[in-house]
Amino acid sequence: MSLVYSGVLxxxxxxxxxxxxVKNTAKRDExxxxxxxxxxxxxxxxxxxxxxxxxxxxxxxFMNNMPAFCIGIGEKYYGPIEDPEWLKIDRTTIPGxxxxxxxxxxxxMQTVDxxxxxxxxxxxxxxxxxxxxxxxxxxxxxxxxxxCQGPPLTPLHRAWAFGEAIRRAxxxxxxxxxxxxxxxxxxxxxxxxxxxxxxxxxxxxxDRLMRQDKQALMSYTDEDTYKDGGQGGFEIRTFIxxxxxxxxxxxLQFYTPxxxxxxxxxxxxxxxxx
Amino acid sequence: MSLYYLQKFLYVLNRxxxxxxxxxxxLDGLIVDFDLSDEESNALKEGDIGLLYVLxxxxxILMHFAAFLGIxxxxxxxxxxxxxxxxGPVRAGVYATTGGGESFTVEGKDRENEK
Numbered sequence: 001m002s003l004v005y006s007g008v009l010x011x012x013x014x015x016x017x018x019x020x021x022v023k024n025t026a027k028r029d030e031x032x033x034x035x036x037x038x039x040x041x042x043x044x045x046x047x048x049x050x051x052x053x054x055x056x057x058x059x060x061x062f063m064n065n066m067p068a069f070c071i072g073i074g075e076k077y078y079g080p081i082e083d084p085e086w087l088k089i090d091r092t093t094i095p096g097x098x099x100x101x102x103x104x105x106x107x108x109m110q111t112v113d114x115x116x117x118x119x120x121x122x123x124x125x126x127x128x129x130x131x132x133x134x135x136x137x138x139x140x141x142x143x144x145x146x147x148c149q150g151p152p153l154t155p156l157h158r159a160w161a162f163g164e165a166i167r168r169a170x171x172x173x174x175x176x177x178x179x180x181x182x183x184x185x186x187x188x189x190x191x192x193x194x195x196x197x198x199x200x201x202x203x204x205x206x207d208r209l210m211r212q213d214k215q216a217l218m219s220y221t222d223e224d225t226y227k228d229g230g231q232g233g234f235e236i237r238t239f240i241x242x243x244x245x246x247x248x249x250x251x252l253q254f255y256t257p258x259x260x261x262x263x264x265x266x267x268x269x270x271x272x273x274x
Numbered sequence: 275m276s277l278y279y280l281q282k283f284l285y286v287l288n289r290x291x292x293x294x295x296x297x298x299x300x301l302d303g304l305i306v307d308f309d310l311s312d313e314e315s316n317a318l319k320e321g322d323i324g325l326l327y328v329l330x331x332x333x334x335i336l337m338h339f340a341a342f343l344g345i346x347x348x349x350x351x352x353x354x355x356x357x358x359x360x361x362g363p364v365r366a367g368v369y370a371t372t373g374g375g376e377s378f379t380v381e382g383k384d385r386e387n388e389k
Contacts (some may be wrong), residue, residue, distance in 0.1 A: 013337075018347060021381050056336035062280060081289045085343035121289055149334065151368065178288045190333030192355045192371045193377030207289075231333075231368040260379045 003170040004045040005178035006246035007038055008209075008239045009132075012052065014126035014262040016131055022101035025037045027258045034254035034268040035132040038180075041270060042133060047178035049097045049140045050133065051092065051104070051166060052126050055148035055183045055235040055241060059123035067115035068154040069162055069248025071108065073101035073145035079122030079130075088104060089127050097140035100175055104142065107169035112162050118177035129182045146241060148234040156218050159237040163244025170245070181242030183235025184264040188229065193230070201228045202255070202265045205236060209243050210269065211248035217243070232264065277330050277366055279308045279381050283318065284331060288338040323350060325359020330366030351377070 015031075022028045042050065059081045061067060074096040098118070105116050115254045120143050122130075130137065146162065147154045154162075164182075170177040185205055186198035208216040217240055225233040243250065254268040275309050283305065287293045296304045305315055317325040326336055340350040355375050364370040377383050 014347075021347070023380050023384070037305065057338075058281075058285050058332065059289055062282060064282070082338055083341045083344075149332070190337040191327075191369050192351050192358070192375055193373035193378060194351060195382065196373050197378075226368065230372070261381045 002173055002176055003167055003179065003245065003273055004176045005042050005270070006180070006242050006273060007268070008181045008242050009038060009129055009268050010184055010262070010264050010266045011125050011128045011182040012187070012189060012262050012264040013087055013128065015128050015266070017086055020089065022259065022261055024258055026029065027155060027256055028228065031254060031256065031259065031266045031268075032132070037253065038268055038270070039133045042178045044178045045178055046176045047139065049100055049142055049177055051142045051144060051177060051179045052129060053144040053146060053166070053181045053238045054125040054129075055121050055238050056112040056125045056145050057149055059121050060117065060119075061145060061147070061150075063150050063191060066150045068135055068146070068147050068158060069112060069114040070145045071090045071114055071116050072096060072120045072141070073098050073105060073116050074120055077120045077141065077143065079114070080127040081121045081123050087124055087127065089131050092137060094122065095140045097142050100140070100173060101142045103173055104158065104166065104169040107152045107172055108165040110163070110165070112158065112165045114162070114204060125182065126190055131259065133180070146237045148237050151222070153222060153234055154237055156220060156237060159241045160214065160218065160244040160262050163241035166241070167245040167247065179242055179245050181238035181240070183238040185236060186230055187232035187264040188230035189232045189263045193229050194263045196230070197257040197260060197265045198228055199257045199265065203256070206252055206255060206267070206269070208261060209239055210252055212243060212247070212249055243271060245247055246271030246273050248274035276297040276309050276311055276314060279310055280306060280314045280318070280326070280329065281331055281335055283308045283310070284335045284339050288342065294342065323353040325361055327354040327357045327369070328364055330364055332367055335370035348382055351382065
């Protein structure tokens, strides 16, 4: 078995970009500490590459040619595309894993049609997780995008199938692979409603996710998610894919709605690999 | 209706440093490559975040554009609110206002109280 870690975390740009505005600094620092715990767990897993299953925000993919899935097979990547001062993350080069990326892509393609890309400019959706999980950018990254932004969106059951395909592909290579899904649960980012969080909906989703309740997870319609979880809620696809890759129950290590300045219920969790 | 090209202009601008330079040096020349209405062109030229929001520009694309223009976070939120007050509800897309316009953060409310 070469999948050695699977987890999820939030990626909102405010997590770094608006850190200096936070009133509840104790809760902010508690969140950062849990992200560092996640970093340590990935290091201790012996992971040789990190697959980041993200929901990017028109940094690379647009409605002229929007893939349901894309896997990065580049030698290196660049980020953030945003103003570094705005995101509070310096622009840098991030190492890729081209050979490994190709091998994973070939196997994923046996069951899921995925695009691939040798060029990728990371936006906050990947840069914020990397800032906490590999702050020195030493770990080779394989970026993955699941279309959570440009409707028609990737169906939830295909996100699950993609997670399973990543797992199967990871188990066929000798390298130790870590996977994270990164997105938000309910949130209304980049609108006047930024900071609005539906805590009840979040907790119900996380309960389903931690229990690996596939049937309950697949029952969300985009219409209901939009009504209850906002357009940001569409990013549950990344969490679902990480759960499917792991196969085991999850442990919710951190969740708080008490940092709305970050525009999302901040979340950290890991799954048993079974 | 050319919302697609309006968003594509901002998509290109947000990720392409050469386009960002042209935005400063030759905005008219940059815009002419996109099939935009006069209202959309003017909104871009004036950096009218409120109108761009109402026209239906995806919030993620618009947020990056606001950052490019150097607009502070809470000012960005206020500009969108002002846009809906002036021009009416968001006309397209999934980034509509659903919360009535109030701030959902302690930090934002404190800022409003300090005004």
